[in-house]
Amino acid sequence: MPQIQLTLNGSPATVDYEPHHRLLDTLRYGLALTGTKEGCGEGECGACTVLIDGRPANSCLVPTYQARGCDVRTVESIPAETLRPLLESGATQCGACTPGVVVTSAWVRSNPELIETHTLRQLMAGNLCRCTGYDGIIDGVQQGLDMDAESRGAKP
Amino acid sequence: MNADAGTIAMPDTIDEALDAMAANPDLIPVAGATDLFVHWPEHLEAHERSYLDLSHLHELRGITFTEETITLGAGTSYWDVIRDPRFRDELPILVNAARTVGAVQIQTRGTWAGNIANASPAADGVPALMACDATVHLASAARGETTVPLADFYLGYKQMRREPDELITRITLPRRAYDFQYFEKVGARNAQTIAKVGVSMTHAAESGWRIAAASVAPVTLRCRNLEAQLDDEGRPASPDDFESALQADGVAPIDDIRSTAAYRSKVIACIIWHALA
Numbered sequence: 001m002p003q004i005q006l007t008l009n010g011s012p013a014t015v016d017y018e019p020h021h022r023l024l025d026t027l028r029y030g031l032a033l034t035g036t037k038e039g040c041g042e043g044e045c046g047a048c049t050v051l052i053d054g055r056p057a058n059s060c061l062v063p064t065y066q067a068r069g070c071d072v073r074t075v076e077s078i079p080a081e082t083l084r085p086l087l088e089s090g091a092t093q094c095g096a097c098t099p100g101v102v103v104t105s106a107w108v109r110s111n112p113e114l115i116e117t118h119t120l121r122q123l124m125a126g127n128l129c130r131c132t133g134y135d136g137i138i139d140g141v142q143q144g145l146d147m148d149a150e151s152r153g154a155k156p
Numbered sequence: 157m158n159a160d161a162g163t164i165a166m167p168d169t170i171d172e173a174l175d176a177m178a179a180n181p182d183l184i185p186v187a188g189a190t191d192l193f194v195h196w197p198e199h200l201e202a203h204e205r206s207y208l209d210l211s212h213l214h215e216l217r218g219i220t221f222t223e224e225t226i227t228l229g230a231g232t233s234y235w236d237v238i239r240d241p242r243f244r245d246e247l248p249i250l251v252n253a254a255r256t257v258g259a260v261q262i263q264t265r266g267t268w269a270g271n272i273a274n275a276s277p278a279a280d281g282v283p284a285l286m287a288c289d290a291t292v293h294l295a296s297a298a299r300g301e302t303t304v305p306l307a308d309f310y311l312g313y314k315q316m317r318r319e320p321d322e323l324i325t326r327i328t329l330p331r332r333a334y335d336f337q338y339f340e341k342v343g344a345r346n347a348q349t350i351a352k353v354g355v356s357m358t359h360a361a362e363s364g365w366r367i368a369a370a371s372v373a374p375v376t377l378r379c380r381n382l383e384a385q386l387d388d389e390g391r392p393a394s395p396d397d398f399e400s401a402l403q404a405d406g407v408a409p410i411d412d413i414r415s416t417a418a419y420r421s422k423v424i425a426c427i428i429w430h431a432l433a
Contacts, residue, residue: 019164019207020200022193042194043262044348055235055264061193062265063186065164066211104260117244125347126259 004068009033009077017064024048024059026067027074035075035099039128046127049100050074056107056126075099078106085143086136093131101127105141109148162204170215170295173323176208178297181320183208187270188233190262216269216325221246226329230269234281238263247329249337249356253284256341259348269324272306275314275375278351278414282306282376284339286368287356288329294322301325307368310375332360338431341370342423344414352415355427367428369402372409372420379405382428395429 001016008015008031015030027033027050039047041060048059051073083102085091092098101124108114108123115123120138129137165183167173177183185208186192196203210216216231221242228237234254237243243251257263257271257280271281272292290306296319304317306327311317318324336359343349354370365383370376381401385392392398402425409420 019162020196020203022196025197041197043190043258046259046261049261052264056261057265058190058261060196061188061190061262063164063189063193063207063209065166065209066186066189068166069212117238122255122347123260126261128348 004065006067006069007071009073015064019063019065021064022060023050023062023064023067023072026064027059033074033076037096037099039096039100044128045097046100046104047097049103049127051103051107054107054110056104058126073103075103078102082106082109082144085147086140089140089143090136091132091140092136097127097129097131101129101137105137105144108141109144112145112148115145163206165206165208167208167213170213170323170325171297173208173210173213174295174297174321177321177323180206182206185210185273185323187211187231187267187273188262188265190258190266191270191274191276210323221331224331226331228268228327228329230324230326231267232269232327233265233267234263235260237268246331247288247334247337249284249287249334249339249358250281252339253280253341253356256280256339256343256346256349268327272309272327273316273318273324275310275316277313277373277375278354278371279376280341280351280354280370283354283356283368283370285327285329286376286378287337287358287366288332289363289366291328292318292324293326293328294318295325296322307378313374330363332358332363334358334360336360340427340431342427350414353409353420353423353427355424355431357428357431369405369407369424371415372407372424377406379407381405386432391429391432395425398425398428 003014005014027036037047039045043058043061049056050059052070104127120141165176183206187210216229218229220227234257237250238254268281271279286306292304295301309316338357340355341351342353351371356368358366365386367379367382381404385401409417411417
């Protein structure tokens with residue numbers, strides 16, 4: 001089977017692929033990184049969101065071969081403590097959308113300049129959630145941003 | 157199933173890509189894959205084709221502004237334009253269009269050139285580019301580069317002036333001092349929606365009106381009759397006064413899962429009329 005090389009969650013990786021493989025399936029079934037979920041399979045729900053070269057993407061719509069040489073980060077690489085504001089704000093209920101929400105939320109927190117041009121609802125619009133009604137998710141991302149700003153301000 | 161079933165060519169240069177396309181005209185170029193891969197596993201047999209991956213062609217990357225021309229490499233994504241302050245300042249119509257495509261996860265992968273080649277009549281990027289008088293640059297190993305105005309690119313539903321051995325390499329736009337730019341997309345909701353009706357409009361003293369309409373015909377339409385009417389007479393008293401020009405332009409919407417012909421006919425005229433208020 002042909003192979004590609006990529007950086008996966010910060011470490012070099014070599015993975016087998018077939019031309020018809022989706023990155024989502026390679027992650028879940030080839031690499032046992034099952035945190036990334038399949039929801040709709042059509043690029044709408046965002047449950048399969050991963051970061052490719054620092055940008056969120058729906059891994060259900062990414063051919064595995066396109067990840068060659070890329071920096072791919074999955075929900076498994078997100079530090080657990082960044083979940084706290086999402087937990088505290090009621091951003092999760094059944095959990096199906098949560099890994100994607102966590103990845104997009106981490107991306108927003110890493111790129112706080114985005115809120116100069118986008119609302120949080122726009123940035124999170126690619127992650128559908130049928131439980132929470134979204135307010136908890138938006139509150140959680142905002143709390144995370146506030147915490148980050150506070151810790152930046154606290155530094156000398 | 158042919159011998160090349162389910163293969164992927166991964167060229168490093170445009171020349172390699174064009175050679176591969178010349179050798180196998182059945183190759184399907186893949187850019188962002190955001191349309192190709194929708195419900196992919198359910199159609200695996202139909203997808204046992206030969207593909208050409210464009211995603212790592214660095215020569216297709218990059219946006220340049222010269223005094224007269226803006227050039228988008230064919231690998232330019234929606235997100236590249238959204239995050240480029242030059243577009244926010246000068247061509248917000250493209251930023252506004254890009255921001256209605258899916259959500260961020262699609263905008264980071266999908267490309268403007270892919271939107272052109274995918275040829276959906278419900279495209280969001282195509283009408284905005286068309287209202288900016290975009291030119292499509294195509295290259296082939298046999299014939300070198302050719303150019304086609306985007307407004308003349310489509311011949312019918314999913315039919316376009318791209319030969320099987322041709323690759324879109326870039327999109328160019330004339331730089332103009334627009335005094336009016338407008339993008340509107342009517343969908344079921346704001347994010348993650350496909351247009352029921354789309355309208356893109358520009359006006360500059362040198363070019364007059366440009367109007368492109370989506371989801372109201374088998375192709376994205378440039379509305380030249382309506383442009384001429386506006387150039388000559390300005391905004392009419394009622395949106396009904398657009399009817400004959402829009403019909404002459406080929407606006408002929410249908411009923412489908414997203415909307416109805418009657419709704420689309422009414423709404424496109426009202427959008428344009430309100431845009432001019």
